[in-house]
Amino acid sequence: xxxxxxxxxxxxxxxxxxxxxxxxxxxxxxxxxxxxxxxxxxxxxxxxxxxxxxxxxxxxxxxxxxxxxxxxxx
Numbered sequence: 001x002x003x004x005x006x007x008x009x010x011x012x013x014x015x016x017x018x019x020x021x022x023x024x025x026x027x028x029x030x031x032x033x034x035x036x037x038x039x040x041x042x043x044x045x046x047x048x049x050x051x052x053x054x055x056x057x058x059x060x061x062x063x064x065x066x067x068x069x070x071x072x073x074x
Contacts, residue, residue, distance in 0.1 A: 003068040010061030017054035024050075 003071075007061045007064030010057045010064060014057035014060075014061060016055045017050050017057060021050045021054075043072045057074065
């Protein structure tokens with residue numbers, strides 16, 4: 001696997017981690033009329049680990065893609 005494919009994989013992992021935060025929060029919400037979205041989003045306070053991991057994976061993925069593009073140009 002070259003660095004470009006690894007970078008794309010890390011970006012995909014970052015996307016999955018970022019989206020999973022919202023799936024965890026909205027899992028218990030049955031009807032949005034009964035529970036406003038801002039109350040559901042307040043439940044995100046305990047899920048900051050997923051945000052940090054998604055940012056780290058995104059940085060690694062973008063770095064791998066940039067390194068591969070710079071190497072390809074030489």
